[in-house]
Amino acid sequence: MSEDKVLKINKIGDGIVIDHISPGVSLDVLEVLKITGKEGMTVSLLMNVQSGKVGTKDIIKIEKKKLAKKDLDKISLVSPNATINVISNYEIREKFTVEIPQIVTGVIRCSNQNCVTNSKEPVQTLFQKEKSGDGEVFRCHYCDRTMSLPEVRKSIIR
């Protein structure tokens, strides 16, 4: 099935389509967006649909939904190649690929239990993205602890 046909199956009037989600990861995306289905929004989920000649992907369509910067940051950590389509009046108004930001604030918890961000102090977490080998690590601004992307994924504030 072509990408066009997939997008046309049930077009949404206003909302967002999160496309090119890593296959099998769409439920994690919904979780970090705190979408449980009880909000009453129409949500369509496609898992492991064909993408291109070899790959597969997940797609989520959410009606009447807007994404905040923190939502986009969370999506980028869960599925770095996801693309966001902003739909209004049945047209794609905006389309972009998420990007893991250089500075990640207020989105992940530090894995160091003694970090000030895990105390009762009202301190928002702040991590700096750094290159490490062929991957990326995230360094806590407050305690210097570094976390790998898989660790970060488990520490997203839900």
Ligand SMILES: [Zn+2]
């Ligand atoms: Zn820390």
